[in-house]
Amino acid sequence: MTAVRSSTPAISLSRTPSPGRTVETGWHRTLRRFRRNPLSVLGALIVAFFVVVALLAPFLAHPTERNPFMIPHSGYASDPHPPGPGHPFGTTEEQFDLYYGVIWGTRTAFVVALSVVATAVAIALVLGSVSGYYGGPLDELVMRVTDIFLAFPGLILAVVIVAVLGQSVRNAVIAIAVVEWPTYTRLLRGEFLRVRDMEYVQAARALGSGDLHIIARHVIPNTIYPMLILASLNMGGIVITFAALSFLGLGAPIGYAGWGQLISLSHNWIVGTAGDPFTFWYTLIVPGTAIFLFVLGWNLLGDAFRDVFDPRLQGSR
């Protein structure tokens, strides 16, 4: 499913942020709450598994091309081949190795998702802080601009941007970041608005602390939790959007190690041959399972974060 933006109700922490350090007790409590829910643990395990795979990619699947993200060919025959010696998961059409594609596709997924989140957060930090902290007409302008961007269904905006910029992983990342930044900006702005009027901030201002100092030292650290929740819930959505773009021919090029790209190669083969419609099942199931597990893991983890860091929503699970 495409990235449904703002899929979570507005999150705001109601507990009083304490500038002091009571981290240890807080973390212990958090960890315990986390461990209590089996689904959270499952999510964490899945994500950890994928992190390990991504880090160990060069050892799990030796790159043979100059660009390790390009899946090696073995021969030029066009029919996909089932799992067998040398190809534990089989091959797609044009003989791209599915095992290699899935392993390095994990790296692609992380690179893309983290790039998008980083870009969106960077934009949000600048725009959201300026907008929330200073308010006034600047705030209005930023809000109207986010309105316009949010008026587009996300996937469609991404499709248009990539179509214009040209098909490549980099442009797909840019496109998805353009789709996601309004949500992060709005979240950050909301937090800024809330914090701006807190007593200790007023006090700091009265004492003559510079605005930048206040933003950096007081405001931003307290917005980490909501951002963390949003980002972790978003990771799955970003990867799905990227896969969707690749599936539409607007993301990773053919032969690139990306799950969506692998699935787009399966499109012509899902009805199998005249005798057996499931002949080429692996071309869809293998990369499909990879995406499913990855997104599942992040969704569970994100849910867990939300439960753990936002006590108000705990009862509704």
Add this chain to the structure above:
Amino acid sequence: MTGFILRRLLLLPFVALGVSVLIFSLLQFLTPAMRASLYIHDPKQLNALPDIIRKYHLDQPAYVQYWDWLTQVAHGDLGWSETAREPVADAIRGYFPATLELGVYSFACILALGIWLGTQSAVHKDRLLDHLSRFTSISGASLPTFVWGLLLLMVFYGHFGWFPPDRLSLAAGLFVRAPGFHPYTGLITIDALLNGQWWIFWDALRHLVLPVATLTYFLTAVLVRITRSSMLETLRTDYVRTARAKGLAQRTVVDKHARRNALIPVITLAGLLFVGLLSGVVITETVFNYPGIGRWGVNASQQLDIPAVTGFALIFSGLLVLGNLCADVLYALVDPRIRLQ
């Protein structure tokens, strides 16, 4: 209320303008030659590019092209779509009913299934049904639409042959496009009934099953979760406990009291669901080769058919604004605590 609605409607042209400016500013990244290539099909026609660039004024700066487009639109002409081979307005008018049909059936299924499953889940918390529906909703959020759609195609079309892609079978399609068939609404299921052709009705329905199932899976999952949590909260409230204590039957408690209040956050979701539907339509139509606006929009984007892309973007953003407006109005109607200022 009227004031609120009017003010929100004023947002429409503003958004439309913003969206069109956004698209045309993307033109800065395209060379005239790239845009002209939309009109040729083979490198042997390369010599014609300068001619084509001149003919369609593609070498003018983006703001000039935008102004030309704006004046054209002011006269009611949305331009010509090369990918659709007809005026953009005609293409939209032609493709929209298909998407509308898909959307209407999907929306109905999402609401019906989502609310019912969510309510049952909450009422029978921690029983088998609850676990099943929670598993479905989590997995629904994790499986991309196109993977799910391809899977369904593989099993129900490739193997069983029950539910084919596209909108109609060849025979039904020929009949529908022949002069004898009157397209009253553009929704083939309804038109078939109005024309008295039951076999076309069933044929169209058969073709809708998989796209609707694909489109609704994820959004139903979301709706189930929201309904469930909202229902759980409501069931815990004082007045419900009082109703139970008074000895009212479970059914009455759930149906009469709890549900109405639990539905409030669901309605706020309606706008979000609508957005999700519009996004999902693009992928679903591509996977199932369903001739709607989503598929056309993707084709137009891939081939840099700028007038089509702009028209397509305008329609979608317009729908979104209207959808959100409806959701807000509904919200105000349902929850007397809300007063729209």
Add this chain to the structure above:
Amino acid sequence: MRTVTWIQRAAVLAVAAVVITSLGAAAVRGAGEPVKNPETLVELQFGDVASLDPALAYDIYSTEPIWPNVYETLIMYSGSSLDKFQPMLATEVPSLANHLISADGLTYTFPIRTGVHFHDGSVMTPDDVVYSVRRFLLQDQAGGPAWLLLSPLLGVDSTRDDSGKIQVAFADVARAVSAQGGSVVFHLKKPFAPFLTIIAAWTEIMPRAWAAAHGDWDGGPGTWQKYNNPKIEDRYAFDHMNGTGPFTLERWDRQAKEVTLVRHDGYWRRPAALQRVVIRSVPEFATRRLALQQGDADLVVASANQQSQLRGIPGTVLQDNLPQIAVQTLQFNYKINTEANPDVGSGRLDGGGIPADFFADVHVRRGFAYAFDYAGNLGGAYAGKGVIPHGPIVQGLLGFDSTVPVYTTSREKAVAEFKEAIGGKVWETGFKFTIPYTAGNTARQTGAQIVKDTVGALNPKFQIEFRPVPSSTLISLLLAHKGTMYFLGWFADYPDPHDFAQPFLSANGYFPVRGGYRNPEADRLIDEAVGTADPAKRKALYKQLSMIAYNDLPYLFLVQPVTYYTMRSWVHGWYYNPIFPGQYFYTISKR
């Protein structure tokens, strides 16, 4: 407490109903089943019709309904022959023998058939023929086919010069094609051997009165400039057809991507057997295949690597190995524009790039030619469907000569050539560049992979990459001379060797203009070969040209592809001619 609500009951009923009705419709039709829709033929292909105007359409998907199904020309190819003609809307095929071609080869006279009715009932006259040809010449849409007749008749490739100004006068056109009594006479600027083949495929006749009545040019001398270079949508003939052919256009549904033709009962020969023809564009291969399997489609077009999924379907016949007058090539860019060019690396011969004139050295080109794996390319990229060509003159054309040598894979020879290249510097420093290819074209991707693998294996300092680009980008690269090597194909406009020699070897041919190849000797031979009508003489000249192509090596000729069609066994009367853009439905019946 588990009450079954009405919603649940309704849902169960609905699902059951859908399942039950669907089960009834899923049968696969095998051989021996009754013919489905015996009066209607359904063809499924995967291209897009761009326009139905015969003067402006220039791609095979558009021209399939146009010719020879709805519009007809003066003469027609005889059966599957590419060089024998039969009369069509003319009553005789001009030749030197019957004096309808003048001795100097500059005048062609076509006596026009009488008693032929257009689809709207009006009678065809020589005036309509003259109008149709003049319209073809003068409307000259950018990127359209008008140059095919403009070139021999008026000596120019376009009615407009480079700055867009009109450069032909009506008087010239009037002199070039005119009616004389019951005949139409063409005056050529120079003798042009392939003239009849162009007439056979590109002079579709439509009525002048009908066109003029619907906002098109009226044929008058003073008004034609207004109608020059139209936008595609500006002509009534864009989506309305009125010809003399065995079928008329019922409708073109652009959303369903479907063209529907119905039988023309007033056809001047015996009416067609089929009552209705539907040509539909279905990009999804799986859908096409299943429609064929179930008998809903009668004829299906698919690409080479999908053939394995079409073999063995009961009740169908696979017409395989149909020769095509086409060739796929790999082209060298002799003068690369290295400015802001991501594909040339450093732009110098320093091991990290290639200089602008890298491919201008024949040893470099020969190195690539000997390294390439032609058999592997044919087997992998084209699923073995095709033959290795002997230069630009492909099989089926006059002048095809199987004794013309080809480059065969030879590692030693490749190494030897690279060692000599650019005074030996190439072998020492190595090079690095990227090949751009059309995204989604798996045949070209495989070809690029082969270049990279084979040449890269010769010397570790030879680094070749390849990247997919959308066709709009490839077109920009071609225009700006920025590509390094290009995978390009050429399909015949008309089945004459001139249509291959000129675009590949002439200084102002399409490909030399892009790649920079020049050989004045080739130009001379091309002019001579097209100007003489003597087949023996032409054969000898084209053999010389093929040898020039072999020695100069501006291109690697990779594959002459063959095609195939899959159809139900109840389809009879189908025949194939390589020059047809699609099917000729007139002779087809279903039994």
